[in-house]
Amino acid sequence: MVETTKNDGPAGEEGLREGEVAVPPPAQFDASLYFIGRIRTPWKRREECPKNARESEAVCTVELDPRWIEGLKGLESVSHVIVLYWMDKARRDLVFQAPRDYRERRGTFALRSPVRPNPIALSVARLLRIEGNTLSIVGIDCVDNTPLLDIKPYFASTDSVPDAAVGWHAKRKR
């Protein structure tokens, strides 16, 4: 069964905004994963967070579970890291949604909203320093204590696509 709503206005914690569509999730998960640490930020609530990684210059920290510390070897020479994290406060059943800051409805996979079947977020962050199992970074947009999934070096040579476009977003800004 597909759940839709005609209610307008801000969604409640479990509510839907007008025209949003939720679908029932599959009966079981296909994989499991490890939270390998936590991201510590100044923001306690979703509403306080930057909308994206470039919106704040706040220095935040990634606290890696010490069991994985060997995995940081070599990372000290890296200027920017891709941080993958788990948006643990997001619902997972919306396929069509109206994000708080846009209001226009779009398919989940056309958006960077944390609300998705697998609420995996990514940011490219500047790596300031590594002290033991703690990384200081600039460029993250999650609430304090958000679970960490992975850290990878950002390669400008292969990860950067300078002429990439998101048509609906460009139109919206005009």
Ligand SMILES: C[S@@+](CC[C@H](N)C(=O)[O-])C[C@H]1O[C@@H](n2cnc3c(N)ncnc32)[C@H](O)[C@@H]1O
């Ligand atoms: C638009 S998402 C972008 C996330 C990531 N930069 C990306 O592109 O995948 C960022 C927003 O997610 C929300 N958010 C932050 N931490 C969250 C969490 N732990 N669970 C659910 N939502 C979160 C906040 O409203 C924040 O402004």
